[in-house]
Amino acid sequence: MELLSSIGFSIVAFLFVLGVMIFIHEFGHYAVAKLLGIRVEVFSLGFGRRLIGFKRNETDYRLSLLPLGGYVKMAGENYDDELAGDPGEFMSHPKMHRFAVAVAGPIMNIALALILVTATFMLGIPAAKHLQQTAVIGSIAEGSPAQQAGLQIQDTIVAIDGRPTPTWREAELQISISPNQELILSIERDGNVFDQSVMTSVTEGIEIGTIGAGPFIPYIVAEVGPESPASRAGLQADDEILQVTLGENTSRGFNDSAAMINSSEGLPLQFEVRRSGQVFELIIAPEEMDGRWRIGTTVQVMELEKYGFIASLS
Numbered sequence: 215m216e217l218l219s220s221i222g223f224s225i226v227a228f229l230f231v232l233g234v235m236i237f238i239h240e241f242g243h244y245a246v247a248k249l250l251g252i253r254v255e256v257f258s259l260g261f262g263r264r265l266i267g268f269k270r271n272e273t274d275y276r277l278s279l280l281p282l283g284g285y286v287k288m289a290g291e292n293y294d295d296e297l298a299g300d301p302g303e304f305m306s307h308p309k310m311h312r313f314a315v316a317v318a319g320p321i322m323n324i325a326l327a328l329i330l331v332t333a334t335f336m337l338g339i340p341a342a343k344h345l346q347q348t349a350v351i352g353s354i355a356e357g358s359p360a361q362q363a364g365l366q367i368q369d370t371i372v373a374i375d376g377r378p379t380p381t382w383r384e385a386e387l388q389i390s391i392s393p394n395q396e397l398i399l400s401i402e403r404d405g406n407v408f409d410q411s412v413m414t415s416v417t418e419g420i421e422i423g424t425i426g427a428g429p430f431i432p433y434i435v436a437e438v439g440p441e442s443p444a445s446r447a448g449l450q451a452d453d454e455i456l457q458v459t460l461g462e463n464t465s466r467g468f469n470d471s472a473a474m475i476n477s478s479e480g481l482p483l484q485f486e487v488r489r490s491g492q493v494f495e496l497i498i499a500p501e502e503m504d505g506r507w508r509i510g511t512t513v514q515v516m517e518l519e520k521y522g523f524i525a526s527l528s
Contacts, residue, residue: 229281233260235323236283242322243315244286250311253302256287272302288315328527335526338518344429346519349385351427352467358426363412365401365427367470372407373400382429389414393423431468435511442510447498449511450489459484468513475500476507483509 237259244257253272258264260278267276278284290303300306304315349371354360371385372378375398379385389397393416398409414423433455438444457464458471460483465474475483482499500507 233281233283235326238322238326239319240284240286242318242320243288246315246318247286247288247304250307250314251302252304252307252311252315253289253300254286255289257284258286259284261285332523332526335521336523338520340516341519343515343517344431345383345386346381347429349379349382350430352430353428353469355426355428358424359412359415360425360427363399363410363425365399365410365412365425366403368403368430368466370402371399372402374398376400389425390422393417393421395423397425428469430466431513431515433468433471433513436514437512439510439512442508443498443501444509444511447485447496447509449485449487449496449498449509452489454488456486456488456493459486468515475509478507480507 240257244254247254255272256274256276258267258276258278260281260283262279264274264276264278267274269275272289288304289300290305304312351360351365351367351369351371354365354367374385374388377384377388379388392414394414396411396413399412401408401410412425414425416422417424435444435449435451435453435455437451438449455471457466458474459465460474460478460481463474465471478500480500480502482497485496485498487494487496498509500509502508503510
């Protein structure tokens, strides 16, 4: 039943999108024809038998049986029509007028695409928060090119082959377009900058370069689950967990801290937390939830990226 419901929804969505595209296309023909004084006899939303509508001046505006777009019928638009030489007939107008009517439909479709995409970027598109952040390494995969090159967590990639990478977006782009290539990474570590050669590998199944290093994602709590270990310990939304300690091991950032929490098997962990500029410590014992050891917090890793009008249009 769920499959049938999904298929039905997809069909309805397809018909709606197709209908809007065709309707806008035909509206372009209609608007330019009216502007140039060509008589429009029918402007129909849908095809087939007329269901309802009204007539205004010489045009019959109608809703037809099949909701697959629509059509415009202009007087004297077909070569085999019997023409009366009426100035309102399509074929009575000069070639430039007829050309303008013909291209108005495609132009309206292009304009619709530009308007929709521009509006989408202005309203905001979901994107990973780390893409706008400085390219600080937060995780390194075992056996990866980053590990073999000696890169470390908290290293910052400031440039690749001499090209500045102020954010992870630029760093990931340069690496992804360079599969199986040697790159010179300018690394900032403890206030010093040095160059390190790294040979990229290929993401499994796709020709996209990777070095096996992930972004440093700050552990900023978005929500605290009710009756969770975090809630009982007093952790609150917007708290930032600076580090998590278990014995002699310390983790920083969301990825490493989540891994340490999961591997704790319920042992109490020491959390260093920053709230409103104040730093304090909490002891929290994780509990098993959905097959993983967790403390009951969520982190917001996505955000809406919004752009101004000119940037959205470009």
